[in-house]
Amino acid sequence: MPKLQRRDYYDIARDMNWAFSYVGEDEVFPEELSKSFGIHGEQWWGWDEPYKLTYREYVHNQAGKDDGIYSIRSTIARSNLYDNLDAGWKSAIKAHYGAIPVPEYFASIGEARMARFGRAAAWRNMATFGTLDECRHGQAQIYFPYCLLGKDPQFDWAHKAMHTNEWGVIAARSLFDDMFTANDAVSTAIQLTFTFETGFTNLQFLGMASDALHVGDIEFGALISSIQTDEARHSQQGEPTLKIMINNGRKAEAQKMVDQMFWRSWKLFALLTGISMDYYTPLESRTMSFKEFMQDWICRQFMDQFKDLGMNVPWYWEEHFLPELDWVHHAYHMGVWFWRPTVWWNPDAGVSAAERDWLEQKYPGWNDRFGKLWDVIGDNVRTGQIEKTYPATLPIVCNCCHIPICSPSIGKAPRITTHNGRKLNFCCEVCEWVWKSQPERYDTHLSIVDRFLAGHIQPPTLEGALQYMGITPDVAGNDAQAYAWNGASRLAAE
């Protein structure tokens, strides 16, 4: 039997919508799972995307991509590439592997929800590919670190992290649950595929890939570049969804969803990517500073695309977001390093004399704000008072971003408010705005400090907290360079 030409069947297979007569629209697309924003039926049918793949083409392409990355992996397995990588860089990839692979599976749940409850057939078709993409990302990014387990037990956290209550994991899971694991189809398209994937994942998957090539980590570079080719395709679900909302008078609702998720994503990327780029990547391999990546890819490229659609920069842009570009990840870095037994990688202080010069050049004022504090830490390392470089209490954590509340300047108070008698702490006005914009979504969730005060963490000590977080002695983080950044001998440090 002769095969049909692609053009003869393609649109019927890809984009066949119909009006329901036996059931109501709200039964097919329940609001909790799909959320119409008051836009109904045929108003969604013009939804379109540029890739227009068939399933056969999809499978062919994806098999080729997997052949590529898995053959690189098996070639590199016979070399000593990993052993020769910089210790700080190894920490960057361990942080990535704990934070990203299992949430790829969460993302596949979000994609599958759009594949069923997306409001146009072309969209559901694209989301089906997205569901499969995210499974591939989960599988590959668990398999690659699994292969490194024999070299280092910290890679176990590629699988374990998301199943624990480690503090950074609580922050990541809270964001990912909000954005896609527990989100309706239309909001997922705006918040995951537009805000997060069109904007932020470029930073971790392209920015870190370019750093990986400079470092010589061909394996990690190839893996995440391959993943990014899928992200580039399935992120295209965001813009058509956004256009339909704008064209149907729902611009304000869409703007709010972007503003909320842009902020939440920013905080997590400052923690993960900010530290990796500006402190863990060896100085000679840094392509750009984190701030420069943000300015180029987020402030310029992503925001230009957003404004071209008739949308506005988020309300907090000038007053809150741009100022945070200068300081927030430096504070997070110091916190992660000081509380290093609470993470599954070895934080690289990244403050040798040459690195400090680079930091001061990229972030004028760094020495005065953060260098001074590192001076005290460095003195304690040099004089063998290593016990003074460890914490003896918990930091206060923001009830929205779940990251410790840090301060840009001297004497700035955290934001403390109450909701139905519950005391809440926020790191900034924007986190407070996000939380208060949907209290019913967030108010049963306890931060790690709330849990500590409620007696969930026993015994109420640092040891008890490590146990609660699932951290075992073989993975608890320590200084990546054995304090060599300070010119101190390994002996003095121990």
Place this chain on the structure above:
Amino acid sequence: MALFPLQANFRGDFVVLLIPVDDGDDMSIVADKVAQHAVGLRVAEKSAPKCVYYNGRELPSSMTVAQSGIQPMDWIEVAYV
């Protein structure tokens, strides 16, 4: 005498900390308890007296937590004078 959790930071440090004090502690003890987690660890030590700020005002060093009106998990700042 009862355990009393506060959020506090030492001026110049980068992070807000959970600091358990006792409601019978006076402000000089509270200042020391906060300093213990920051001074000489990240904030450079000085030979100067310290004081506690709450709601924008400086509290007398002999005032106790119970007398001060500070509520559990309120925020205070400690600084060298």
